[in-house]
Amino acid sequence: MRPALSPTSLVAAAAAALIALPLALPSAATAADRGRTYEVATWGSDRSGGSAQHPLRTISRCAELVGPGDSCLIHRGTYREQITPPAGREDAPITFAAYGDGTVTVDGTETLSGWKDAGDGLVAVRTGLPLDASENALFLDGERAMEGRWPNSGTDPLNPTWAVAEKTSTDQHIDDPDLPAGDFTGATVHLWAGSNPWSQQTGTVTSTTAGALDFKGGNYRCDPLCMGDKAFRNYYLVGARAALDQPGEWYYDKAGGTLYLVPPKGGMNGHTVTAKHRAWGVDLSHSSYVTVRGLDLWGTSLRTGNDSTGVLVEDLNARYVSEYSTLPMPADDELAIEPGEGHIVVARILDSGIQLLGTGNTLRDSEIGYSAGTGVLVRGSGNTVTNTYIHDVGWMGSYTPGIEINGSDHTVTHNTVRRTGRGSIDVSWQLNGVPFHNNTIAYNDLSEAMRTSRDGSPFYVCCNLDATGTSVDHNVVHDHDGQVGYYIDNSSGNFLLHHNVAYNTGTRGTFFNGHSGVSLGNRDHNSSYGQGITGASVRLSGATDATGTYVSNIVGMTKTEISGPGDPGPVVRSNLLPPTEPGYTDIRNGELWLRGDSPAVDAGETVDGVTTGVRGAGPDQGAYEYGDAIWSAGCNLDGCVSRVRNDGWTAAAAASDGTDASAAVDGVQTTQWKTAAVQTPGQSLTVDLGAPKTVGRLVLDAGLDATGHPSGFTVSTSGDGKKWGAPVAEVSGRSFAQEAVFPPATVRYLRITLTAPGDTEWGVNEIRLYADGPDATTTLQAEQATDVRGVTRGDAATGLLRSGDRIGFRKVQFGAGADRLTVRVAAPGRGATGVLQVRLDSPKGRIVGVLPVRATGGADTWQEQSAKLLHTVTGAHDVYVVAAGGAKTAAVDWLTFRK
Template identity: 75%
Template sequence: MRSTLRRISVAAVAAMAALTAALPGTATAQGGQEQQGRTYYVATSGSDRDSGSARHPLRTIGRCTDLVRPGDTCLIHRGTYRERVAPPSGRAGAPVTLAAYGDGPVTVDGTRTVTGWKDAGGGLVATDVDLPLARDENALFLDGGRAMEGRWPNSGSDPLNPSWAVAERSSTDQHIDDPDLPDGDLTGATVHLWAGSNPWSQQTGTVTATSDGALDFKGGNYRCTPLCMGDQNYRNYYLVGAKATLDQPGEWYYDTGEKRLYLVPPKGGMAGHTVTAKYEKWGLDLIESSHVTVRGLGVWGTSLRTGEKSTGVLVEGLRARYISEFSTLPMPRDDELAIPPGEGHIVASRVLDSGVQILGTGNTLRDSDIGLSAGTGVLLRGSGNTITNNYIHDVGWMGSYTPGIEINGSGHTVTHNTVRRTGRASIDTAWQLNGVPFKDNRIAYNDLSEAMRTSRDGSPFYVCCNLDATGTSVDHNTVHDADGQVGYYIDNSSSQFLLHHNVAYNTGTRGTFFNGHSGVSLGNRDHNSTYGAGVSTAVRLSGATDATGTYVSNDVALAPMEISGPGDPAPVVRNNLLPPADPRYTDARNGELWPRAGSPAIDAGETVDGVTTGVRGDGPDQGAYEYGAPIWSTGCNLAGCESRVRNDGWKATFSGGGDASAAVDGVQTTQWKADTNQAAGQSLTLDLGAAKTFSRLAVDAGLDATGHPYGFTVSVSRDGRDWGAPVARVAGRSFTQDAVFGQRTARYVRIELTAAGDVPWAVNEVRLYADGPDAAGTLQAERAQVVRGGERGDAATGVLGSGGLVGFRQVSFGADSPDRLTVRMASAGCGSGCALQLRLDDPKGRVVATLPVRDTGGADQWQERSVRLARAVTGTHDVYLVATGARKVAAVDWLTLRD
């Protein structure tokens, strides 16, 4: 399987582990003090009968955790460890530490190898095996990639790009009519439904009977409308878990009665192939542990959890893959619900039993890469926990309310995370599971994108319902490129949310929505937010029986606002910069929504206590960015956190003739649509204007429920004439479809349909992504992977002295060398001889540009300075901006490399 994930090289993982691993003989206490303790060593070549010394390491992590006491460390050499690890507790100031040694990746693998395959007839092989997990939580891996449980219709390898069948309108609540249904007995299969007038959640049921072109099922949430099968706007479904659906290599079926596993073998048979099955749900199980540090480890086919009584747990540098797997969406248990059970609670299915789980009090997850989960990415529950600088992606594909990050409880800090490619929300609070108050949380500097892949009624940041968020701040976040209806959605009578300095673009119909939903919407506020293209209403308040305390001010938008509802006092909406005024954004097409000189937003804001801080000029600015201050950014600084390729004014043409520029204009709410039904051979050709480097293409059909293709190929060309073989073939019918391939550098891209369809092809936006930042984009200093000689802030570095630097990994230059380096900096009193050098591949690597540093008038006075590159730069490089010449040279806000 070709994964949709960014891959970090073994060398990069080893380097990260080496930087974070505890030193031999010490364990680092979370308070910053070092507690001397004993160090045990673990290696796959060791023996659990040995002492655990450096020369005589143990074989298993579990044996090491049997031996450690508070203050002790397990240093683990590279390798795969197939075991369940449950460390004992340490003490405050003397944690038990499990750390990668630093010589390569350390993986706790929750799978076991399955052997004994024999011919089972009908093109299948089978083996007898007792899989320990529940039937609907089994997972199989073929040659290191996720194998698809037998399903109909067949789908590609990307679970966030599923193929759906569409039932006939004659279907009813528990009955499906579809003449395309496959032959064979489908009784007992799971039917996965995404159906209804406005299906805000998915659901599953069990097939009870089948006949020619029809089936009956039991279960699901048959509440009509909006969630039901029948004569509805949406009638999507697929079947999984029946032997009769096995028809393509890699598909499997487990007969729980016979304890027999069936598989469609790869072409050529099983020789040379490895199959593993999931055995451990919690490979790193800290449910009974406190004061434990887990540093630089990985989990595969399993997950990590802390417990409700855990405290003082630090998890850093975790790399997690395939953390949760399930094929059904059962109703949450009654004891998991904070309010009386009801069928509407199907939306919260699996929220509490999936993902990496940080429960308890005072625990931290940071600097981690978490991807591939049928459910939640990270569950945060309890109080006073911290989730920061993590990359969370490709999760929630089963389509319930399982998000990238689920937040329950109070006093949490959720900052500087990048959450990308989620079935529904990026960050969510589940009202049904809210059992404790939701207060005093800080949710800030997060980058949330490509959400709502398997739903429409929702948002990247979603709140539901009836929450009192007193003391909670949602600030300095960015939401963009999502297929739902809203950016920040405060739904169903939730109150006391303070939103400020947030950014939204390409989020559908609304930027922020306070939805009273026939109830109250009290004390919700939105100040100094910025709304870009792809938003039809900047802020909306509707449906509230009482909107007392609503306050919207200092916002900047390209769209109007809609605020209605009674209140005492009535909602306050004032001092916002709205159409027809031009806010003079720097580059709206690429989400750079900070104001340029002459913007009417400058100094035009009102003072809002606790919100309008760091004022420059005669008063606060309107919008999320203060002109003259450093430009803050969102998201993490790990590999994969920054990958969208800059759109410099791409062009698109349709094979049938005519301009298709609406597909590449950077505005997700504009749509290009063909004038005839889909047919194999139809194509869109993109001219990027210059050669770009990329490894993923996304074709986004926006809110359109019909216009996405049934299949397509992607080809690339440097000159627009020689194309070669396609670099990717894509199946599936999701609203946004991704093609993933090895890194390519090209100026031209062609998307060609491979199948006919009964409606015209529609595209709202085509986006490209790389494995690292685009050199032509704005490289924000606070997102640099390496900062030396100056502190990293939320919007810039401190002043760098000679030898200080910022470094960015794997920057893509394409095949056309940029002409100029531009740096936004601040400097005071450096004198002559100060400079910023642009070096490649190493802090001491070759110099390609030297930018003299001149006094800008102060260490907080920012100016843009440029210099021509001394030599051509193409391809992909690590980039370092190195200060030279004095003890205090300059602070750096951002840099670009463009013509």
């Protein structure tokens, strides 16, 4: 949420907003083209004229009044309505913008009241919910409420609790002695089952008996996506009154127009319930040349249309954009290829998420969180998604990714995509068709993907695509539970991959899968592969013809693997592979740039259009050119950087277990610690961070293990490893990566304790920690600064800072303290060029460090320079690096704080 401004700031904020609006217009626009500015406020009236003194009450009324060149300035408040703007013109767009006096929320829900006792511990209210029954959503006191389900699950939809069917189950029948008595007829059964379930599916329960049920649905594809005597037999039930048994669960009887709810303990007094009423809070499907700036969305979404052009959406903060409980087969007219049963995998892609359809539209500088399906759909041609943070999406487990790209000439850059049910970025040919031309997919950070699937990757494309002119470069994929980092599946061709990074991606870094077909013109150059890849850094298999496929200048910790190619085969050369050590800077934390003694320096071959900006005697192998600025991937908004640095953590199991637990914290996701005995309540694992760190989220990752994750655990913290307070988090559910979220605290020790029994050993592949902001001991990349003034920044560094210029980072976590600063700078001139001041909490805040900068020999000659801080800095602070005392002080690549 954006903080409200103080009253003394309102005039300045309004003036700034008014001044900013005409800047979107051409300089030659006349005063008439700039149009009229209307104001909207919750205290206004739609019968007024929309002036500052007499604002309108609703945004939709403003949408009725505006024409080309006009603007709607919207004051703080919640607006429960749908906005359907008209079209502007290219030379006179229409603008809808937050006024600047606090958060403006377009809310897709309506409040429900008049709850009455309904017996059986339930309350009910008569209401007509307008959406399809499968798309309803309920919020209790501002939090997503769970539709009644069995078995019960926690609040995190990406950490579900699954029931497991018996092996005697068949295609449309489930045997499970744990299934409770009750009538589940008509409920939705959600299936994640089969020998290799690369997608989930749903069906409808047709009958239930004690310990068994029959259902109809799914796609009947056996094998690998069906119930039976398979490796995966997971399911749950949702949408039945019989499942209501814990506070907050709900069930909607559409035929009777009645909503049932298990009330919170103590009853409904003091609690607020809202239900979703509008799928599209901002509907631009028939609009062009419209700017939407600074709005929040809650329980609703935004879309453009197939004919939209010139739409700009920026500074959008969207929460709970899409909700649904079924995965229907896509309609035939939604498919770009012939209909088939297997296409159920693309269910809901086209009716979920923020949707950027049409031509020449842009989404930037935004945060999109919490969607049952897609985070952002990009479809059409020439659209842009940049500097956007997308997280907690795709929990229904079809091919709905963080970003779905359909069409050609799109630009998808500098985005952070985290915590997705399946892929982070996906291209599905069922919807896209074969042409995928001239797309740029670059500088994206993709992590914590594949939460509800195993066969896939953060970057996944399928199938038979022609990617002529498309470049996938300077991306980082890491820390996910699939099998591959970059997956070019089923005969797709002409993909150019270069300068990408992958670590902790499972079996492979990049996989070109010919799948008994061709793999034509696929290339991977100058990529770096780290630890947590057990098979091949790059694999090509099953290609009958690999003409034009070419792998060079890669650096990996595992071999390349070429199996089954036809004639001709691929070109594979000039790569640095085992047994040669790569010479990475910090493998454990994914810093795969080269040390000066790396054998990859100057060892690469020249590749036209790829090996640019060469330093030294020749191109380097790998993704980072030694001596150049270090590029980074991802966005520069709050939340984009939050991983806590692992600088040598240790772990110990409970004394009763006695096993070596070091694999749980070694930074390698493909190594695993397991208990000596099956899971029992009280088993514990204690992690020593070596020094106090500020943490607020713990991930317990079981990798690809289908059995090792616990059914429940608590997390406790300690400063000394001896005194432990009450648990700060309690987690249920059995997903492969389980999370505990708790109030941020500075601690040195964490203890994970099991709370439920299990029939297998407890397995942990890796423990990861996150904070509300970057760890001060990490490498803080200058181009990811959240505040910049007076200086440009590129993909790898800032320009030269002059006196008064600055970069800033929000919520930097210092933990127990740091007393030394190191900055990688480039400074032209001779001798001293100025100083870099470190200030806390504001650009004019307290100075805690001063780094006198010495000339490095040029504006692109980089050198690490360090200084002792004036005193030890602890806690969490906004940090500003301010140039002083020099006309051209230095360019900044990165900085870090250490003890």
